[in-house]
Amino acid sequence: MNQTKEWWKSKTVWGALVALGASLTALFGYQLDGGAQDQLAGALAAGASAIGAVVAILGRFQAEAGIR
Template sequence: MNEDKPWYQSRGVWGGIVALVAALAGLFGVTLDAATHEALTVSLTSAAAAIGAVVAIIGRLAAQKTLR
């Protein structure tokens, strides 16, 4: 595993966030089944990657120096 990537593109990080939210929701009587948990993790990972791409594009367009 030598490939670097931002934290928000990690399924492991998002899986942990979903697990934390599910545990907190469980305290209030809300339950998530395994399929919903997986679907939520995949959706959040995809959304985070899309947001990262938009931020990168906006950053490049706003940059003051040109690329070589």
Template sequence: MIETKQWWKSKTVWGGLVALCASLAALAGFQLDGGAQDQLAEALAAGASALGAVIAILGRFQAQTEIR
């Protein structure tokens, strides 16, 4: 079976976004080394997972149907 997950739970997606932002920042004169990029990607992925959990819980409280 192939497991799936939301895009925002993917460390690959967050790593790509951080790499893109780091490249754009370098063009603007800022520098991030590889270690800082990895740490930032992991922190963003963890934050996105936590935010997703909060949204899911709040969504359950606002839902109009009951769970069986």
């Protein structure tokens, strides 16, 4: 792996967070099956990417230096 990316763009990180959340919710009597976990991880990753794009665009408008 020679390329890097932000942590929030990693489907592995989102999948791990969802798995952790599913394990914690199971302690309180709630169950998420594998399919629901996959869908939730995908939705969270897509949402994080969208939020990242908005933050990047807003940051560009607030930047001190211009671009060419």
